Amino acid sequence: MTEPLVVADDLHVRFATQRPLTDSLLRRPAPSVRAVDGVSFAVSPGEVLALVGESGCGKTTTGNLLLGLIPLSEGTVRFEGQDVASMGRRQMRAFRRACQIIFQDPYESLNPRMRIRDIIAEPLRVHHVAVNDDDEQTRVRHALTQAGLAPPEVYENRYPYELSGGQRQRVVIAAALTLEPRLLIADEPVSMLDVSIRADILNLLRRLATESRIAIVMITHDLATVSAYADRLAVMYLGRIVEIGDTRTILSDPQHPYTRALLSVVPTTDPAARQRPQVLAGETPDPSRIPSGCRFHPRCPVAVAACRTIDPALIALGPDHEAACILVGSGPIVRGSSSAGR
Amino acid sequence: MTVVAEVQSRPTTIAAPRGALRTLLHHPVGLAGLIMLGLTFFVAVFAPLLAPYDPYDTPPVHIEDIYQPPSPEHPLGTDDGGKDVLSELIYGSRVSLIVGFTAAAIAIVIGGAIGIVAGYKAGRTGSALMRFTDFFLVIPDLALQIVLVAILGPSLVTIIIVIGILGWTTTARLVRSQALTVRERKFVARAHAIGASDWHMIRRHIIPLVMPLMLANAVLVISLAILSESTLAFIGLGDPTVISWGKMLNFAFDRGAVSAGAWWAFFPPGLAIVWVVLATTLLGTALEDVLNPRLKRHHLEAGRDDVVRSVEPPPAVMIPTANAPLLSIRGLSVEFESSDGPLRAVDDVSFDLARGETIGLVGESGSGKTTAMLGLLRLLPPGGRIVAGQALFDGEDLLSLPPDELRAFRWTRLSMVFQGAMNALNPVQTVGGQVTEAIRLHDHRISKDEANRRTADLLDRVGIGARRANEYPHTYSGGMRQRAMIALALACRPDVIVADEPTTALDVMIQAQIMELLGGLSRDLGMSTIIVTHDLGIVAQVCDRVVVMYGGRVAEDAPASRLFAEPRHPYTQALLEAFPDVAHPERELHAIGGTPPRLDAMPPGCPFAPRCAHAFDRCDTAKPPLYPISDGWAASCYLLDPAHPAPASPATHD
Numbered sequence: 001m002t003e004p005l006v007v008a009d010d011l012h013v014r015f016a017t018q019r020p021l022t023d024s025l026l027r028r029p030a031p032s033v034r035a036v037d038g039v040s041f042a043v044s045p046g047e048v049l050a051l052v053g054e055s056g057c058g059k060t061t062t063g064n065l066l067l068g069l070i071p072l073s074e075g076t077v078r079f080e081g082q083d084v085a086s087m088g089r090r091q092m093r094a095f096r097r098a099c100q101i102i103f104q105d106p107y108e109s110l111n112p113r114m115r116i117r118d119i120i121a122e123p124l125r126v127h128h129v130a131v132n133d134d135d136e137q138t139r140v141r142h143a144l145t146q147a148g149l150a151p152p153e154v155y156e157n158r159y160p161y162e163l164s165g166g167q168r169q170r171v172v173i174a175a176a177l178t179l180e181p182r183l184l185i186a187d188e189p190v191s192m193l194d195v196s197i198r199a200d201i202l203n204l205l206r207r208l209a210t211e212s213r214i215a216i217v218m219i220t221h222d223l224a225t226v227s228a229y230a231d232r233l234a235v236m237y238l239g240r241i242v243e244i245g246d247t248r249t250i251l252s253d254p255q256h257p258y259t260r261a262l263l264s265v266v267p268t269t270d271p272a273a274r275q276r277p278q279v280l281a282g283e284t285p286d287p288s289r290i291p292s293g294c295r296f297h298p299r300c301p302v303a304v305a306a307c308r309t310i311d312p313a314l315i316a317l318g319p320d321h322e323a324a325c326i327l328v329g330s331g332p333i334v335r336g337s338s339s340a341g342r
Numbered sequence: 343m344t345v346v347a348e349v350q351s352r353p354t355t356i357a358a359p360r361g362a363l364r365t366l367l368h369h370p371v372g373l374a375g376l377i378m379l380g381l382t383f384f385v386a387v388f389a390p391l392l393a394p395y396d397p398y399d400t401p402p403v404h405i406e407d408i409y410q411p412p413s414p415e416h417p418l419g420t421d422d423g424g425k426d427v428l429s430e431l432i433y434g435s436r437v438s439l440i441v442g443f444t445a446a447a448i449a450i451v452i453g454g455a456i457g458i459v460a461g462y463k464a465g466r467t468g469s470a471l472m473r474f475t476d477f478f479l480v481i482p483d484l485a486l487q488i489v490l491v492a493i494l495g496p497s498l499v500t501i502i503i504v505i506g507i508l509g510w511t512t513t514a515r516l517v518r519s520q521a522l523t524v525r526e527r528k529f530v531a532r533a534h535a536i537g538a539s540d541w542h543m544i545r546r547h548i549i550p551l552v553m554p555l556m557l558a559n560a561v562l563v564i565s566l567a568i569l570s571e572s573t574l575a576f577i578g579l580g581d582p583t584v585i586s587w588g589k590m591l592n593f594a595f596d597r598g599a600v601s602a603g604a605w606w607a608f609f610p611p612g613l614a615i616v617w618v619v620l621a622t623t624l625l626g627t628a629l630e631d632v633l634n635p636r637l638k639r640h641h642l643e644a645g646r647d648d649v650v651r652s653v654e655p656p657p658a659v660m661i662p663t664a665n666a667p668l669l670s671i672r673g674l675s676v677e678f679e680s681s682d683g684p685l686r687a688v689d690d691v692s693f694d695l696a697r698g699e700t701i702g703l704v705g706e707s708g709s710g711k712t713t714a715m716l717g718l719l720r721l722l723p724p725g726g727r728i729v730a731g732q733a734l735f736d737g738e739d740l741l742s743l744p745p746d747e748l749r750a751f752r753w754t755r756l757s758m759v760f761q762g763a764m765n766a767l768n769p770v771q772t773v774g775g776q777v778t779e780a781i782r783l784h785d786h787r788i789s790k791d792e793a794n795r796r797t798a799d800l801l802d803r804v805g806i807g808a809r810r811a812n813e814y815p816h817t818y819s820g821g822m823r824q825r826a827m828i829a830l831a832l833a834c835r836p837d838v839i840v841a842d843e844p845t846t847a848l849d850v851m852i853q854a855q856i857m858e859l860l861g862g863l864s865r866d867l868g869m870s871t872i873i874v875t876h877d878l879g880i881v882a883q884v885c886d887r888v889v890v891m892y893g894g895r896v897a898e899d900a901p902a903s904r905l906f907a908e909p910r911h912p913y914t915q916a917l918l919e920a921f922p923d924v925a926h927p928e929r930e931l932h933a934i935g936g937t938p939p940r941l942d943a944m945p946p947g948c949p950f951a952p953r954c955a956h957a958f959d960r961c962d963t964a965k966p967p968l969y970p971i972s973d974g975w976a977a978s979c980y981l982l983d984p985a986h987p988a989p990a991s992p993a994t995h996d
Contacts, residue, residue, distance in 0.1 A: 054849035067535055096537025108528040113550040122546070126538045164937045172532070179536070194706040195876055199920045200933035221850060224879065227927035251927055265854035267879025268925040269906045269918060279854045283819055
């Protein structure tokens with residue numbers, strides 16, 4: 001495997017919450033929300049890593065941390081070996097060029113007052129990339145074509161409201177491509193799009209990774225989408241990665257009880273592959289009140305007494321497969337009682 | 343009370359500036375304001391040509407010239423100095439407009455700058471600026487204006503500056519709140535991630551989106567400035583060297599016009615002030631309307647049951663099903679008014695729902711699935727009407743019921759859980775209270791205790807738990823609120839529940855919980871369910887039958903197991919190929935080329951023909967009917983026409 005492009009090492013983010021006046025007067029410490037609580041992973045050029053989890057699991061916050069958009073409480077993000085937090089102004093500008101983000105909502109991601117041409121040229125202008133207007137136009141048209149909006153002349157003078165949802169998402173991608181990024185964070189890139197056109201956008205992202213060697217971190221709640229497009233998968237629960245590894249391995253042989261439950265409830269259209277959904281009762285706890293021990297134990301169908309006290313670390317289970325559960329590797333779930341096929 | 347409306351999810355968008363002027367010209371109020379203001383400008387610019395006398399000319403005053411009533415020589419009489427009132431009035435417009443516009447410009451620039459910075463830098467800087475603004479806001483403007491003008495001396499420039507620097511507070515507050523909204527939008531976050539500077543962000547993103555609001559506000563600030571100038575002049579603080587309407591009033595009242603009965607000395611300037619202020623106010627109101635339209639009325643906002651069936655429902659293909667249908671929709675067609683004539687959103691939709699059956703009504707946005715259901719419930723938005731069809735519920739045509747019977751029918755026999763409805767629970771009433779109210783509204787005989795007992799049962803049934811009945815909706819999570827909505831829909835023990843996108847925006851685990859709940863309802867209570875969704879996975883999981891819609895028409899109607907195993911309509915096939923399936927990560931996904939048809943550009947033939955790989959010439963000429971395939975299975979595709987097989991039938995269809 002090639003040298004990783006980005007390495008996230010033990011990322012933590014704590015948000016202080018508002019405390020009532022009485023608490024401030026009594027000098028009680030403000031409860032902190034541990035939105036991201038010890039997340040580590042690496043992404044290599046040309047690789048698509050999917051951060052999967054339910055809302056509140058910290059996946060979007062993790063994406064923002066990679067870009068340095070919110071400050072880390074603890075841990076480091078290294079981009080090409082360099083600590084992002086200690087970058088100087090000049091290095092930070094270079095870093096901003098190299099990393100781009102695509103948001104979920106293509107309707108919200110485009111300034112309604114700007115023409116497509118100006119939207120796509122904006123990153124070029126911010127970074128003074130184009131040497132002259134002709135160069136700018138060439139780059140804009142190249143990006144449009146690359147994002148599948150061809151011929152570019154048709155699109156460049158339009159306003160966002162003149163485009164369909166899929167076309168808008170392509171514009172967002174084109175704008176991100178103008179700076180020739182090496183890392184792309186895609187935050188729910190297709191969840192607002194119609195089912196029939198989602199595959200187009202996902203195929204485009206996949207091609208960018210494979211052909212342009214861009215590293216892509218795809219943040220999503222949709223395991224089905226991820227299954228076809230991500231090389232690696234990181235399943236998050238309450239601010240931590242509970243299972244990470246090769247997508248196919250995890251999908252065919254999930255180890256963490258949460259991953260198993262999650263996989264079992266993802267609807268499939270194939271009746272033969274349908275498992276009995278293992279619907280977890282209750283909801284993800286509030287990140288300001290993370291349970292003791294294993295954070296998943298109150299909802300875990302196979303929890304044992306030790307789970308209440310031991311906070312498990314990721315355990316290697318294969319060449320590219322780790323899970324954070326004290327029962328994997330030697331425990332009872334691995335042997336026999338697999339939920340698949342019940 | 344009938345249904346709970348969907349909460350609009352998209353934030354207010356501001357209309358594009360292009361065409362704003364044109365819209366304004368079509369806005370009667372705006373046009374009136376524009377004409378009134380335009381006339382005033384014309385008079386001010388051409389004052390020397392229009393005025394019969396030069397009011398700045400000071401000939402010796404003759405006693406008989408003072409307070410002359412209107413005459414052909416002086417159409418509006420003369421004032422205390424024997425001067426022509428009409429000429430003074432005409433020249434006075436210049437002062438009003440100059441003071442109004444320049445003072446407003448100063449106010450807008452200060453207020454805009456403070457508002458944008460306070461909104462964009464929402465932290466400490468923002469709060470400090472807003473405290474500063476609040477401080478200015480509580481100072482009585484007029485009192486301070488009087489003091490300042492009195493100290494600095496009443497010249498035109500002083501007056502302009504004083505009015506300008508005291509009039510910015512409302513603009514600042516307004517602009518700040520708009521800037522705060524814009525700042526939260528994703529394109530600003532994106533620009534930030536690119537590494538754009540603050541100045542770039544303000545210049546390229548904040549200002550263009552705040553501008554329309556500022557423009558509308560500016561017009562109102564102008565009218566306030568004009569009023570301030572007149573007030574100052576009226577109390578004797580006007581520039582002594584120029585003629586203004588306020589000063590005309592001041593002289594008239596000071597120098598005995600009232601006792602002399604010379605109404606013409608004070609009436610015209612008073613009217614002129616009212617005229618200009620009215621003009622700017624009208625224009626400002628209209629601008630606000632045009633540039634900052636209210637949320638577009640949502641299709642669930644107003645219930646209307648307009649059934650205009652010009653023709654009897656066409657004989658639809660009867661799809662034989664094992665059970666006698668509880669609900670049988672035949673040839674349902676819905677149209678919307680538009681400036682280009684009626685647009686057909688639902689076209690000849692027919693399907694059956696058996697007792698205890700769960701149907702998935704599947705389609706992409708714009709396929710007409712929700713509109714068809716709203717038509718069924720006769721809750722179409724304004725401008726929508728049913729133009730053909732029947733909906734037989736236990737043999738009774740829902741579309742022919744008189745309104746009062748229909749009202750009883752909804753909820754007691756057929757109730758709907760609207761998309762995003764979980765955000766529409768009444769925030770100031772307990773969840774249990776809302777369920778009890780629904781029960782008692784539809785069953786007047788039931789005792790309070792009985793209703794409470796049923797509420798507790800229902801809340802247990804949907805998995806909320808009776809003990810949470812006395813809690814308010816804000817303490818509920820999204821999934822719990824959706825459960826509460828289902829409890830509300832179940833309140834009157836309906837036979838059929840229509841759930842529109844019941845799990846959109848919910849997490850996959852919560853989604854599974856809700857689907858399990860809905861599935862259990864039909865199993866345990868024998869209820870029939872129609873699930874309207876775009877998610878084929880959900881349909882595969884819980885539905886007995888699937889009705890696939892495209893372009894307002896039924897593409898395929900099939901038992902769920904058949905549909906997923908061997909889809910027959912090319913659209914269904916393509917949709918399944920585009921759908922990612924976690925069970926088959928190795929499968930390559932193919933998007934369907936092109937986009938779904940727009941209502942105003944429906945193809946003349948099969949709506950899917952332009953995107954269909956198998957289309958042939960017949961598909962472009964006429965809309966295919968539903969061809970039966972086997973028991974309870976039909977698809978509307980010419981490839982399935984037994985009488986006229988397709989020219990070179992692709993093998994994929996067999």
